[in-house]
Amino acid sequence: MHAPLSTPVRRQWTMSDGYSIRGRVWPSSRDNLEYALIYLHGIQSHGGWFEWSASLLAASGCAVILPDRRGSGLNEIDRGDTPSWRRWLKDIDEIAAWARSEFNVKRFDLAGVSWGGKPATAWCLRQPTSVRRLLLIAPGLFPAVDVGAWTRFQIGRALLAGGRRRFNIPLNDPALFTDNPAGRNFIEHDPLKLTDAAARFFWQSRLLDRHLLRTAPAALNCPTTLLLAESDQIIRNSLTAQWIRRVAGAACECVSLPDTEHTPEFAADIYRFEQALRRWLSGESQAIN
Numbered sequence: 001m002h003a004p005l006s007t008p009v010r011r012q013w014t015m016s017d018g019y020s021i022r023g024r025v026w027p028s029s030r031d032n033l034e035y036a037l038i039y040l041h042g043i044q045s046h047g048g049w050f051e052w053s054a055s056l057l058a059a060s061g062c063a064v065i066l067p068d069r070r071g072s073g074l075n076e077i078d079r080g081d082t083p084s085w086r087r088w089l090k091d092i093d094e095i096a097a098w099a100r101s102e103f104n105v106k107r108f109d110l111a112g113v114s115w116g117g118k119p120a121t122a123w124c125l126r127q128p129t130s131v132r133r134l135l136l137i138a139p140g141l142f143p144a145v146d147v148g149a150w151t152r153f154q155i156g157r158a159l160l161a162g163g164r165r166r167f168n169i170p171l172n173d174p175a176l177f178t179d180n181p182a183g184r185n186f187i188e189h190d191p192l193k194l195t196d197a198a199a200r201f202f203w204q205s206r207l208l209d210r211h212l213l214r215t216a217p218a219a220l221n222c223p224t225t226l227l228l229a230e231s232d233q234i235i236r237n238s239l240t241a242q243w244i245r246r247v248a249g250a251a252c253e254c255v256s257l258p259d260t261e262h263t264p265e266f267a268a269d270i271y272r273f274e275q276a277l278r279r280w281l282s283g284e285s286q287a288i289n
Contacts, residue, residue, distance in 0.1 A: 001186050004055035022074035023067030024060030027132050034144030035107045035132050036099045041222025044171050044194050060281045063103045072194045080197030085208035092123045107219040113137040133223040142239040155199040163200030176233050183266030218249035229260040
């Protein structure tokens with residue numbers, strides 16, 4: 001897909017439970033950085049899908065950390081599994097602690113794309129004093145595509161047996177992500193994409209949903225920008241915008257990218273997405289023509 005503007009450094013972090021997480025880092029050459037940016041990918045994807053946008057964000061001068069979620073992408077152990085949804089947030093805690101030491105920063109910008117918008121939002125609520133602002137790109141808070149009733153029943157049964165049985169992630173059609181043939185081809189032949197997950201993963205993801213839905217109005221007190229893909233088939237844009245406006249209050253700005261599918265990164269023409277990212281970086285109004 002679109003080549004990154006600069007090549008990331010591969011990193012590995014050992015979590016407090018012994019799990020090793022791999023990912024990509026764009027270090028900054030600047031001294032006295034004000035912040036670093038942590039970028040979280042979606043359920044089926046991994047950091048390799050978002051190297052272009054991460055490198056564009058890094059071009060502003062901040063350090064960008066793009067970890068592959070445990071059990072996905074470069075992380076081969078326990079594919080599509082997690083001990084709990086709180087462990088996802090703990091992983092971010094520990095990567096943030098590393099970044100504080102590595103780059104001498106105290107605060108972070110968070111970016112979450114698709115499913116990654118859920119842990120990104122939850123971490124901002126969990127660590128409000130550590131967050132400058134939040135960028136959500138087609139976040140998977142209210143999915144339009146989900147497992148069916150029969151699969152949910154089977155997942156429930158599998159949980160009684162330990163939760164290790166695997167089920168297909170209902171996003172295996174590349175056309176759901178993009179209308180760009182090159183993007184579809186990339187997704188179809190990506191050997192690192194996650195096509196199935198353990199019952200426990202689905203259950204913990206649902207528990208994270210419930211945790212977020214209990215968020216009080218205006219509890220998300222960092223400036224929040226929501227980028228919605230106008231032609232998104234994977235998430236429900238209207239419900240997503242309503243919820244973000246409720247929990248972020250006056251600190252929220254919602255932007256719709258016309259004629260754009262779920263993953264703007266894979267569009268043949270990324271001009272509008274690029275402009276949205278550049279305006280977010282600069283703090284300009286996100287009214288995109």
